[in-house]
Amino acid sequence: xxxxxxxxxxxxxFRTRSARRLRDLFSAMPVAEVHAVRGISFSIRPxxxxxxxxxxxxxxxxxxKMLTGILTPSAGHAWVAGFVPWEERQKLARRIGIxxxxxxxxxxxxxxxxxxxxxxxIYGLERHPAEARLSRLAKTLAIEALLDRPVSQLSLGQRxxxxxxxxxxxxxxxxxLDEPTIGxxxxxxxxxxxxxxxxxxxxxxxxxxxxxxxGDIERICERALVIDxxxxxxxxxLAALRAQHLRHRLVTLMTEEESPALDLPGVAVxxxxxxxxxxxxxxxxxxxxxxxxxxxxxxxxxxLAIENPPLDDVIRxxxxxxxxxxx
Amino acid sequence: xxEIARTLDAALAFLRLGWREAAADRFxxxxxxxxxxxxxxxxxxxxxxxxxxxxxxxxxxLTWYVVITxxxxxxxxxxxxxxxxxxxxxxxxxALTRPxxxxxxxxxxxxxGTLFRLACLGVYGAILARVMTGVLPIPASAVPALALxxxxxxxxxxxxxxxIGFLTAWVGTPAPAYWIWQKVMFVIGGLxxxxxxxxxxxxxxxxxxxxxxxxxxxxSLALDASPQAILGVLGWQVFxxxxxxxxxxxxxxxxxxxxxxxGV
Numbered sequence: 089x090x091x092x093x094x095x096x097x098x099x100x101x102f103r104t105r106s107a108r109r110l111r112d113l114f115s116a117m118p119v120a121e122v123h124a125v126r127g128i129s130f131s132i133r134p135x136x137x138x139x140x141x142x143x144x145x146x147x148x149x150x151x152x153k154m155l156t157g158i159l160t161p162s163a164g165h166a167w168v169a170g171f172v173p174w175e176e177r178q179k180l181a182r183r184i185g186i187x188x189x190x191x192x193x194x195x196x197x198x199x200x201x202x203x204x205x206x207x208x209x210i211y212g213l214e215r216h217p218a219e220a221r222l223s224r225l226a227k228t229l230a231i232e233a234l235l236d237r238p239v240s241q242l243s244l245g246q247r248x249x250x251x252x253x254x255x256x257x258x259x260x261x262x263x264x265l266d267e268p269t270i271g272x273x274x275x276x277x278x279x280x281x282x283x284x285x286x287x288x289x290x291x292x293x294x295x296x297x298x299x300x301x302x303g304d305i306e307r308i309c310e311r312a313l314v315i316d317x318x319x320x321x322x323x324x325x326l327a328a329l330r331a332q333h334l335r336h337r338l339v340t341l342m343t344e345e346e347s348p349a350l351d352l353p354g355v356a357v358x359x360x361x362x363x364x365x366x367x368x369x370x371x372x373x374x375x376x377x378x379x380x381x382x383x384x385x386x387x388x389x390x391x392l393a394i395e396n397p398p399l400d401d402v403i404r405x406x407x408x409x410x411x412x413x414x415x
Numbered sequence: 416x417x418e419i420a421r422t423l424d425a426a427l428a429f430l431r432l433g434w435r436e437a438a439a440d441r442f443x444x445x446x447x448x449x450x451x452x453x454x455x456x457x458x459x460x461x462x463x464x465x466x467x468x469x470x471x472x473x474x475x476x477l478t479w480y481v482v483i484t485x486x487x488x489x490x491x492x493x494x495x496x497x498x499x500x501x502x503x504x505x506x507x508x509x510a511l512t513r514p515x516x517x518x519x520x521x522x523x524x525x526x527x528g529t530l531f532r533l534a535c536l537g538v539y540g541a542i543l544a545r546v547m548t549g550v551l552p553i554p555a556s557a558v559p560a561l562a563l564x565x566x567x568x569x570x571x572x573x574x575x576x577x578x579i580g581f582l583t584a585w586v587g588t589p590a591p592a593y594w595i596w597q598k599v600m601f602v603i604g605g606l607x608x609x610x611x612x613x614x615x616x617x618x619x620x621x622x623x624x625x626x627x628x629x630x631x632x633x634x635s636l637a638l639d640a641s642p643q644a645i646l647g648v649l650g651w652q653v654f655x656x657x658x659x660x661x662x663x664x665x666x667x668x669x670x671x672x673x674x675x676x677x678g679v
Contacts, residue, residue, distance in 0.1 A: 102678065153678070158511045160676050174675060181514040193509050197436065209428040210515045212421030 091167070092262050092294040093132040093155065098164035099318075100125045100150050124150040126318035127164060134261065137288060137295040139309035139326070141403055147318040148298045152266055155296070156186055169262055182211060185255035185293075189267035192247065193254050194239045200250045201235040204257055211258035218257070225253040228290075229283050245276030249283065256287065263288070265297040269304050281307040302399035314406050321410050330396055333405045337376050338395040340366040344388035355379055363390075425515045426523040433527025444535060451489045451536055452543065455482050458607060459547045470612060472638055475548035477609070479637035482540040483561070484606050484630045487568040490533035491576060494525045495593050498580025505679050511671065518577065518667030525573055533569050537562065553640035560645045564633035567652040571629040574659040575600075577667070584670035605631035609638060628655035 102122045125147040132138050142148050153159035155166060157173030157180050166173060169183035187193075194203040201222070208218035226232045229249045234242060242250065248268065255263060268284070269277045285308060288295055299305055305312060305326070312329050314322040322329065338358060341348060346362050354373025358366040369379050376394060383389060416424070437444070458481040462474040472480075498521060501507040510517040545551060553561060575596060582589040600606070603617075604626035610618045621627050632648040 150678075153508070156512045158508050158675055159678055177511070177675070178514045178516075181512055184512070186509070186512050188509060191506060191509050195432070197439065198432075206428055206432060210425045210513055210520075212416055212425065212514070214416070 090133075091131045092134045092136070092169065093130075093296065094165075094167045095131065095151075095155070096129050096165045097127045098125060098129070098151065098154060098166055099123070099127045099162050100147075100154060100159065101162045123318050125154070125161070128315065128318070128320040129164075130313055130320060130323050132294060132296060134294055135288075135292045136311060137285075137309045138297070139305040139312040140296055140298045140315065141305060141312055142298075142315040143407070145317075146315045148315060149266060151315070152264055152296070152298060156180070156184065156264060182258060183260055183262060185258070185260035185263045187248075187251055187255045187263070187265045187268050189248065189265075189270040192239070192251060194247070194250060196240050197238055199236050199238055200231065200242070200253075203239060203250075204235075204253060207254050207257045213258060221257060221259065222253075225256055228287060229253050230279075243276075245272050245280070248272065248276075248280055252280070252283065252287075256293075259291065260293070261291075262294045262296070265295065265299075267299055267301075268297065269299065269301055277301070277303060278307075284308055302403070306399050314403065316407060316410055322406055326399075329406075330399070330402055333409070334397045334402045335371045336397060337369045337371065338366055338397065339369055339376065339379055339383070340364065340393045340395065341383055341387065341389055342391035344390065348383070348387045350379065350382060350386075352379060352382060422515065422519070426519055429520050429523035430527040430530075433524035433529075434531045435527075436524075437528035437531040444532065447489050447532060447536065448539055451485055451540065454485050454607070455540065455543060456547075459544075467608075467612065472609065472611070475550045476552050476638050478548050479544050479552045480609055480634045481607060482544040483565060483634035483637055484604075486533060486536040486540045487565050487630060487633060488572065488600075488606065489536055490569040491529045491573045492525060492532075493576070494521065494573060495576040495580035495589055497521070497525075498577065499583045499589055502580075502583045502674075502679060507674065508679055511674065516667070517671070518581070518663065521580075522573065522577055522663070525577070526570060529569050529573050530566065533565060537565060552637045557636065557640040557645060560649070561633065561636045561640070564636060564645075564648050564652060567649075567656055568629045568633045571625060571652070571656060571659055572600075574656075574663045575625075575629075578659075578663045581663075581666045581670040584673045600626045600629060603627065604629050605634070609635060611635075611638070623651075625655040625659065628652045 102124060104120050104122055128151065140148050140151070150159065154161050155168050155173055157177030160174040168180055171180040171183065173180050193207070194200065195206065198206070204222050205218065208222070213221070226235055229252060231246070231249050231253060234246055234250060239247060239250065252268070269280055272280065281304060284295070287293060295308065297304060297308060309326060311325050312322070313320060324332070342364050344363070347360060348365055350367060352374055354370035356368050358368040360366070367379065369376050380392065380394070383392070455478070459478040462477040467477070501510070507517055510520065576593070579589045579593050579596060582592055586592065603621045603624055605621070610621050610627060610631045613621065622631070628651045632651050636644065636648060
């Protein structure tokens, strides 16, 4: 199988019982079927870094659980590293690394080194290769100074770097990350993202990442799968996603003039401070080059920045589009 | 390394982890020692004061009996609560993504802690009972058999708890099942009184149960430590240990299947 992950028409429904009235408690409760995932298909090549995006309840975690083998689908097929996850869960476990940002896989009272050694034994690694792997990961993730400290004494950012080391101890070719930077401050997030990119580049690790933080997606991933209400809305490279779904740029000018004005079609002031003005440019009506040329011609420009729209806006636009189509 | 060797090595690592965790929990151990001392001291006094001590067993033997049953019952932690917590919080999902069965890892880790506590309580209980009674009711040559019987009894208690913990998959909260099991074990297992002092029909029914294999059988070596008695005790215990291991494996497998089918 040439794909790291291959998913075909994967679906999962849950049956729930609910008592709406008191007398329901004493009779057969009505059964409701909740469709968490509704027949999604996609494939991921080895070494690709893919974001799995969607609002809460979209079906991201359910899909991730099916891909790790801890949930059986109601319909459809999937192969991860060549294994059917829910049929070969323990074999698959040796080929994937998993990081749930909100759950720890380290032992709270143990020093990090002991936790990592224990994980090495769970995966059946020989002692010397395991020690070499531990040293390498410690260096790459900059956790050497933390190895002899109990997990309970680490900050969240430090712990998450150690969690990544734990997920990668057995050198899995596929890494599944569920909200890996949740709760981290800006610098810890940046550091963690850099480490992930470095490790993925060095080892050719395939990454499938779910996150609500668009920074994670923009920095780490090259492709995005957008899911909502169990349906795959979009499967595109990140650049194409931006180009297709948000046709505007933000041009910020630092000028000698206090309040410069550009009367071009498709250009509107997005924000203004003295000597600093941001213009929202509608690319369908005016090319960004024309806006820049006009600005340079008319004002004394000290600095200029052209920014892509934040991914949050892109995702919002996709959801809005999907809602409009559904309506 | 073969798959079986890998699994055993990982289980051994968890056993060692449990031992280390229990050794590090000094306040927990101190609390157990204090609680353990209470029934031993009280029942030691009761046996010296009642005519029951004249009914075939002397007060010294009966005191040693309680020292052994209480050590077995105080050694395991509350692993059913930890399993329940893992299921309720979804932490079990992380464990299920590993190549080692969650149930085996849990049993191995808890076995390590249980054996550490049993060793401590056993040594402390032996000193306490020796001071209280002034005698050692079994020959030194039978001590290893007694230690083995106590360890099997504690492992049986542990396996029962693991099975109860996995019931969370079906009943939501397993505490009621635990309380029922515990009360039955106290009575039918002979926690305070040897089954030999029970009415015939209860004794005959009780002696063949896993509850007796857990408490009465190992402690009965304080009453009779002859080679035949040792063989009989270990025979019952090994039988029930095998039944418990198969049952726990079946329950853990069924619970895991349920989680994988319906979600945690």
